[in-house]
Amino acid sequence: MEYRNKLVLAPMVRVGTLPFRLVAAEYGANITYGEEIIDHKLLKCERRINDIIGSTDIVEKGTDSVVFRTCPEERNRVVFQMGTSDAVRALKAAEMVCKDVAALDINMGCPKAFSISGGMGAALLSKPELIHDILTTLKRNLDIPVTCKIRLLKATQDTVELARRIEKAGVPALAVHGRKVADRPRDPAQWDEIANVVSAVSIPVIANGDVFEFKDFERIKTVTGASSVMVARGALWNASIFCPDGKLPWEEVKREYIRKSILWDNDLKSTKHTLKEMIMHHSCLEFPEGKSVIKAETLMDLARLYGEEDYYKFVESTWQQQCFKL
Numbered sequence: 001m002e003y004r005n006k007l008v009l010a011p012m013v014r015v016g017t018l019p020f021r022l023v024a025a026e027y028g029a030n031i032t033y034g035e036e037i038i039d040h041k042l043l044k045c046e047r048r049i050n051d052i053i054g055s056t057d058i059v060e061k062g063t064d065s066v067v068f069r070t071c072p073e074e075r076n077r078v079v080f081q082m083g084t085s086d087a088v089r090a091l092k093a094a095e096m097v098c099k100d101v102a103a104l105d106i107n108m109g110c111p112k113a114f115s116i117s118g119g120m121g122a123a124l125l126s127k128p129e130l131i132h133d134i135l136t137t138l139k140r141n142l143d144i145p146v147t148c149k150i151r152l153l154k155a156t157q158d159t160v161e162l163a164r165r166i167e168k169a170g171v172p173a174l175a176v177h178g179r180k181v182a183d184r185p186r187d188p189a190q191w192d193e194i195a196n197v198v199s200a201v202s203i204p205v206i207a208n209g210d211v212f213e214f215k216d217f218e219r220i221k222t223v224t225g226a227s228s229v230m231v232a233r234g235a236l237w238n239a240s241i242f243c244p245d246g247k248l249p250w251e252e253v254k255r256e257y258i259r260k261s262i263l264w265d266n267d268l269k270s271t272k273h274t275l276k277e278m279i280m281h282h283s284c285l286e287f288p289e290g291k292s293v294i295k296a297e298t299l300m301d302l303a304r305l306y307g308e309e310d311y312y313k314f315v316e317s318t319w320q321q322q323c324f325k326l
């Protein structure tokens with residue numbers, strides 16, 4: 001996996017499922033991260049090939065609940081992001097997905113209470129020995145690249161020191177979200193702090209924070225010196241941010257997302273959540289569209305709402321034909 005000169009879709013919980021990753025890639029993302037999945041959850045899952053829709057699924061044992069869905073088309077660019085606080089558990093969990101993804105990333109930046117109280121996410125930032133243990137154990141035992149995504153520490157020198165230690169663990173790249181743990185999304189990302197990390201390490205740094213237009217990809221690279229750029233909210237609000245020719249109208253992007261959600265039988269909650277985030281940014285959930293999305297009980301309801309009923313029926317009939325063949 002090459003980490004230089006890449007446009008990267010950031011990991012986003014309940015957003016970064018297969019249809020969203022495919023849409024982002026269609027518009028130009030070179031590397032697409034899945035949403036963070038916790039190792040404990042993975043350990044309760046099994047890998048299943050879904051011959052009807054052509055996906056590989058990680059499914060909660062004894063249920064049909066899909067925790068992670070991928071397909072061969074994205075095999076060379078999808079990054080599985082995991083939450084963990086233990087090297088051995090992380091390895092056991094990673095073994096289930098490593099054949100189907102291009103790389104594994106460990107989330108070392110999540111500031112949410114759930115992550116911190118479990119010793120995961122940003123809690124790892126103050127435990128460099130544990131970081132080293134997790135990264136080296138995974139690297140030694142897996143055939144795919146292992147990276148991590150961090151936030152800034154309170155003091156610049158501490159962030160730089162941590163980045164150097166992470167580099168020594170042998171990772172091929174490091175993603176840096178230019179905010180501190182206590183910062184909120186509205187606080188500006190500190191690109192100058194990312195620049196300090198870039199100067200201190202030789203591995204490619206993936207700069208992340210406040211990229212909202214295509215021109216920002218070049219701007220953040222110039223300011224930070226980073227090799228690659230990762231974008232979260234800018235992509236959530238309009239995944240065509242990756243298009244060099246400029247963004248497409250968000251309605252068009254939303255339609256593409258809905259069609260892909262139908263095609264890959266995406267989890268309804270995830271599809272609704274992603275649509276609601278888009279609507280909240282561009283319009284208002286109180287308007288009829290938002291209310292209908294909230295009310296939708298099936299993907300067919302959403303297909304009907306967006307005039308994609310025929311497409312839904314077409315996809316359903318291809319699944320039925322596939323079922324007969326099997």
Ligand SMILES: Cc1cc2nc3c(=O)[nH]c(=O)nc-3n(C[C@H](O)[C@H](O)[C@H](O)COP(=O)(O)O)c2cc1C
Nearest residue numbers: 010011012013035036107177209210211231232233
């Ligand atoms: C809806 C949403 C979900 C997120 N989920 C994750 C996640 O699963 N793992 C992670 O490392 N960061 C997660 N983040 C943080 C982003 O990956 C990114 O670091 C942050 O939003 C800053 O980038 P931005 O300024 O481009 O939004 C999430 C952010 C958003 C908006």
